[in-house]
Amino acid sequence: MTGPVFADVRSAAICAFHDAELGRDAHVGDAPTAVAAGAWPWIEVNHRCNRLLWDEEDLARRRDVPDAAIAANKRAIDGYNQRRNDAIERIDEALLERLATVVPEAGAWHNSETAGSMVDRLSILALKIFHMRAQASRAEASDAHRAACAGKLARLVLQRADLARCLDTLLDRAAEGRAYWRVYRQFKMYNDAALNPYLYGGKR
Numbered sequence: 001m002t003g004p005v006f007a008d009v010r011s012a013a014i015c016a017f018h019d020a021e022l023g024r025d026a027h028v029g030d031a032p033t034a035v036a037a038g039a040w041p042w043i044e045v046n047h048r049c050n051r052l053l054w055d056e057e058d059l060a061r062r063r064d065v066p067d068a069a070i071a072a073n074k075r076a077i078d079g080y081n082q083r084r085n086d087a088i089e090r091i092d093e094a095l096l097e098r099l100a101t102v103v104p105e106a107g108a109w110h111n112s113e114t115a116g117s118m119v120d121r122l123s124i125l126a127l128k129i130f131h132m133r134a135q136a137s138r139a140e141a142s143d144a145h146r147a148a149c150a151g152k153l154a155r156l157v158l159q160r161a162d163l164a165r166c167l168d169t170l171l172d173r174a175a176e177g178r179a180y181w182r183v184y185r186q187f188k189m190y191n192d193a194a195l196n197p198y199l200y201g202g203k204r
Helices: 004-009 011-022 040-059 067-097 113-135 143-175
Strands: none
Touching: 004 011, 004 040, 004 143, 011 040, 011 113, 011 143, 040 067, 040 113, 067 113, 113 143
């Protein structure tokens, strides 16, 4: 179990939050801006962006609308994805602040994936579980379709449980100085007008 340093951000609480949010109105206007301190506002922003990304990705696969509609979807995807990644970094920063007085032991495990990235993956798995569960109980679908989706749902539930345990283990060991992670900035060049040659004019 995660120690007191991270008692409020245990994976069970995060997964419960993700699931509860998916039970609310799916037609939200925009991702919120986190204003409160700590990790939780950014966990909310990250999950909201992932939810909006899911919807935009579905819309971008349409073939019965003008190309301009798909281009609008793609631009929305870029925006939500940038904000999603920004939120991951803010989650990591907020969690690492709690470890300011913890000195990692010599030989402490260096986790290549950050805690914020794991929270992000839990959010995506919550979305997959939510939508796969809907498919597994889709009344008008065939028995074969529902059975196939039920099998996929079981695998997704197992995957989330495994990832949740890994997140708690990382936080637990980091609080004890037995593991650590670093924030690696995203450096998404395609969204930066100074780095994308098609935006700053280097290419046509």
